Amino acid sequence: MDLFFHYLTMDYLLKGIVLTLEVTALGLVGGFAIGIVLAAMLLSRHRLISVVARAYTVIFRGTPLILQMVFVYDALPHLGIMLSAMIAGGVALALNEAPFIAEILRSGIRGVDHGQSAAGQALGMSSFVLMRRIIAPQAIRTMIPAFGNEGVNALKNSSLASFISVQELTLRSTQLASSTFDFFSVFFASGLLYLMLTGGVSAIQLFAERALDLDRPRGKGTLLQYFLPWRNYSAEAQPTKTSSGSDEAEMSELLVAPTREARIARLADLAKGPIAVEIQDITKSYGARQVFGELNLQVRTGEIVALLGPSGSGKSTLLRCINRLETWDSGDVLIGGHRVGYSSGGMVLSPSEVARQRVEVGVGMLFQHFNLFAHLTAAENIAGPLRWVHGWSQEAAAQRTQELLDRVGLGDRGDALPRHLSGGQQQRVAIARAIAPGAKLLLLDEPTSALDPEMVGEVLDVIRRLAIEEKLTMIISTHQLRFAEEVADRVIFLTDGHIVEDGPAHEVLSQPRNPLTARFIRVMSSGQTSALAL
Amino acid sequence: MSTVFPKSQRRLLSAAIFASLLPSLPITAHAADLGSSEACQALQTKYPQFKGKTLVDAINPHTPGYEALDPKDPSKYIGLDIDLAESLGSCLGFKVTYKPVAFAALLPTLQSGQADLIISDIYATKERAKAADFITYSKVFDGVLVAKGNPKKITGINLSLCGTTAAENTGFVEVPLVQNLGPQCKAAGKPVPQLQLYDNNASCIQAILAGRADTYINDVNTVDQAVKAYPDKLSKATAVTLPYHIGIGVSKTNPELRDAIVLALTEIQKSGLQLELMKKWGLDQGAIEAPTIISVK
Numbered sequence: 067m068d069l070f071f072h073y074l075t076m077d078y079l080l081k082g083i084v085l086t087l088e089v090t091a092l093g094l095v096g097g098f099a100i101g102i103v104l105a106a107m108l109l110s111r112h113r114l115i116s117v118v119a120r121a122y123t124v125i126f127r128g129t130p131l132i133l134q135m136v137f138v139y140d141a142l143p144h145l146g147i148m149l150s151a152m153i154a155g156g157v158a159l160a161l162n163e164a165p166f167i168a169e170i171l172r173s174g175i176r177g178v179d180h181g182q183s184a185a186g187q188a189l190g191m192s193s194f195v196l197m198r199r200i201i202a203p204q205a206i207r208t209m210i211p212a213f214g215n216e217g218v219n220a221l222k223n224s225s226l227a228s229f230i231s232v233q234e235l236t237l238r239s240t241q242l243a244s245s246t247f248d249f250f251s252v253f254f255a256s257g258l259l260y261l262m263l264t265g266g267v268s269a270i271q272l273f274a275e276r277a278l279d280l281d282r283p284r285g286k287g288t289l290l291q292y293f294l295p296w297r298n299y300s301a302e303a304q305p306t307k308t309s310s311g312s313d314e315a316e317m318s319e320l321l322v323a324p325t326r327e328a329r330i331a332r333l334a335d336l337a338k339g340p341i342a343v344e345i346q347d348i349t350k351s352y353g354a355r356q357v358f359g360e361l362n363l364q365v366r367t368g369e370i371v372a373l374l375g376p377s378g379s380g381k382s383t384l385l386r387c388i389n390r391l392e393t394w395d396s397g398d399v400l401i402g403g404h405r406v407g408y409s410s411g412g413m414v415l416s417p418s419e420v421a422r423q424r425v426e427v428g429v430g431m432l433f434q435h436f437n438l439f440a441h442l443t444a445a446e447n448i449a450g451p452l453r454w455v456h457g458w459s460q461e462a463a464a465q466r467t468q469e470l471l472d473r474v475g476l477g478d479r480g481d482a483l484p485r486h487l488s489g490g491q492q493q494r495v496a497i498a499r500a501i502a503p504g505a506k507l508l509l510l511d512e513p514t515s516a517l518d519p520e521m522v523g524e525v526l527d528v529i530r531r532l533a534i535e536e537k538l539t540m541i542i543s544t545h546q547l548r549f550a551e552e553v554a555d556r557v558i559f560l561t562d563g564h565i566v567e568d569g570p571a572h573e574v575l576s577q578p579r580n581p582l583t584a585r586f587i588r589v590m591s592s593g594q595t596s597a598l599a600l
Numbered sequence: 601m602s603t604v605f606p607k608s609q610r611r612l613l614s615a616a617i618f619a620s621l622l623p624s625l626p627i628t629a630h631a632a633d634l635g636s637s638e639a640c641q642a643l644q645t646k647y648p649q650f651k652g653k654t655l656v657d658a659i660n661p662h663t664p665g666y667e668a669l670d671p672k673d674p675s676k677y678i679g680l681d682i683d684l685a686e687s688l689g690s691c692l693g694f695k696v697t698y699k700p701v702a703f704a705a706l707l708p709t710l711q712s713g714q715a716d717l718i719i720s721d722i723y724a725t726k727e728r729a730k731a732a733d734f735i736t737y738s739k740v741f742d743g744v745l746v747a748k749g750n751p752k753k754i755t756g757i758n759l760s761l762c763g764t765t766a767a768e769n770t771g772f773v774e775v776p777l778v779q780n781l782g783p784q785c786k787a788a789g790k791p792v793p794q795l796q797l798y799d800n801n802a803s804c805i806q807a808i809l810a811g812r813a814d815t816y817i818n819d820v821n822t823v824d825q826a827v828k829a830y831p832d833k834l835s836k837a838t839a840v841t842l843p844y845h846i847g848i849g850v851s852k853t854n855p856e857l858r859d860a861i862v863l864a865l866t867e868i869q870k871s872g873l874q875l876e877l878m879k880k881w882g883l884d885q886g887a888i889e890a891p892t893i894i895s896v897k
Binding site: 076078134136138139141143144148229230231234237238240241242243244245246247249 | 658661662663664668669674675699700701702708709711712713714732769800801802806807830884
């Protein structure tokens with residue numbers, strides 16, 4: 067037993083720990099650096115790049131680390147690259163760790179709900195901003211346990227550097243055992259030293275998990291805020307007043323149906339306005355299935371268009387095409403005269419350039435499943451994109467955010483995480499987020515179909531008010547017929563990717579000319595009375 | 601948590617090691633004298649390229665007596681091969697640093713240029729001389745390490761090995777010899793010998809102590825050291841084998857270092873230093889051999 071303690075505290079072995087940590091650090095830091103590049107390559111849109119990265123992964127994940135160490139140490143010198151034992155060990159460990167780290171990164175990134183990136187893209191985020199602000203912060207939470215594993219693995223794998231003469235803990239232990247013949251005391255001592263090191267890694271892992279836990283209560287000036295600056299919002303912009311449920315009277319006033327004359331006058335006005343969105347002969351197929359065959363559509367500035375049609379008729383796809391979240395095979399989409407997805411010279415734009423274009427033409431989007439950024443508070447969901455994409459100052463973004471939250475009746479919920487809000491509240495935040503930068507065109511993809519019936523009303527109210535107050539051009543795909551009639555100037559009925567009816571909302575809904583439209587309206591109105599009883 | 605080695609014996613062993621270290625002072629003085637001797641001065645003039653340099657010596661430091669950590673100060677290596685390397689350095693004017701690697705990695709380390717020489721109780725065989733040039737410095741016989749009382753009656757690399765298990769290090773010259781016994785054992789109607797391959801001396805000794813292997817055949821001095829450490833558990837079987845030549849390995853791309861070592865080693869042997877060193881380390885079973893170059897193209 068005293069021999070065990072003798073070896074446990076022996077300076078010679080403790081110095082070995084330093085070298086073990088050095089090799090491990092080289093391996094992990096290098097592995098991360100290479101792993102990030104590798105993950106980016108694996109996720110690349112360019113096939114050649116991802117194939118190269120995949121080949122690297124197969125080779126370095128599929129061969130034993132010890133061979134890689136010996137290769138770097140003994141074979142590279144023949145090619146004129148002479149690395150010291152420590153560097154050779156670190157390099158080999160880094161090369162070996164990289165594919166594992168890359169796969170952790172890749173699975174973490176892919177694990178983030180696709181709606182998050184769709185929302186980020188729709189808000190005009192470049193690929194970099196999207197990764198940095200939305201995907202990475204969410205992915206990192208799920209990746210921490212795997213990184214903990216990798217840290218422990220790297221630490222243990224560093225012992226293989228003993229084969230290439232790095233005087234780390236394992237090599238020191240085996241040599242010491244050879245010269246003293248105290249095999250078991252030496253190896254138990256070195257085992258315990260390893261356990262302490264890996265225990266340290268586990269502690270770091272648990273600390274990181276705790277620090278990144280969004281549901282943990284937080285106070286001003288905690289460590290948490292230091293690590294999560296994006297959550298500091300509450301400290302900077304205090305909610306001013308609550309305004310929820312205060313607008314009942316105002317609302318009902320707005321709900322008074324316009325007279326027939328007023329409607330005709332508005333339609334005449336709109337017809338004189340410039341064209342906001344023009345869809346020219348777009349075609350799109352998924353394999354053999356045709357989604358659109360030469361679809362044409364014009365929407366005037368300020369016009370509110372309701373897209374109706376059965377599921378699978380192409381409503382959502384059409385909306386996603388308008389802001390280039392989807393591509394099409396031929397034809398053009400123009401917003402304010404800009405050819406969406408193409409430069410003025412006719413070149414196809416990269417995802418980041420498309421994002422910039424969305425900002426320039428001022429198009430916002432609302433999603434069926436809200437797609438609020440899950441790791442950000444309601445306020446930060448709105449303020450963040452204003453700062454990151456539009457370059458607003460902290461103060462200006464906070465002020466605009468509070469104003470919008472007040473308008474959607476959530477002035478006191480700015481600090482809440484999306485998961486702590488009801489579906490209706492989330493969609494109201496999403497509306498505020500979409501219009502915050504001053505969007506001119508808003509695309510609404512079935513904004514109420516994922517909501518419980520009792521929440522449909524609150525969201526439709528907000529949209530109605532927007533329509534009146536903001537004078538936005540809106541294209542709304544919806545199943546809410548009464549809402550469409552109240553809010554929309556025009557109704558378009560889509561089936562199998564074709565527009566079969568297009569006309570003033572009141573007309574189409576009360577006297578449909580196409581038998582398909584008529585049947586759809588009949589079926590929908592019989593099933594929807596309850597949902598529409600506001 | 602126990603040690604394999606009873607405390608009383610450890611004390612004995614420590615005493616033995618301590619005693620063996622006692623004469624080291626005069627020897628060190630002797631080594632210093634060597635460098636200032638006329639012959640060595642002449643060599644330093646003849647080979648100025650090594651003077652003031654630091655050469656890297658690849659070792660497999662698991663063989664007490666030849667090379668192992670100093671249990672008293674584990675930051676140092678000690679043993680005959682270490683003293684020899686220091687003496688060569690002293691005579692030719694270079695310093696030595698040591699690079700510990702697995703036995704099988706000694707030659708690859710030299711070939712890749714990660715080391716300048718190998719002084720690590722390695723037999724200079726024709727096979728190995730294809731990978732490096734060797735300068736012999738000692739002739740030694742193999743010893744046969746077995747469990748106390750030699751229960752399997754092993755007498756060497758012969759038919760007595762049939763049906764037993766031998767522990768050896770990867771790359772040892774004994775490995776093919778044991779393998780070649782297979783057909784002979786079969787012809788004699790006996791089971792073939794099994795081989796367990798390790799990467800250092802200590803693992804082979806542990807294999808016998810744990811009952812996993814029946815024998816470990818290596819140079820007789822190493823076997824003696826093991827028996828000294830575990831007198832209750834191990835013994836040396838009597839064996840008659842051919843002599844082997846222990847050599848210093850030098851890269852084939854560095855013939856000047858090889859030639860300089862031959863000359864310096866001759867001086868060391870002439871001065872009586874090598875004999876003193878072998879006595880100091882208890883390697884009394886080995887004979888000094890005049891430096892001979894073994895090189896195969």
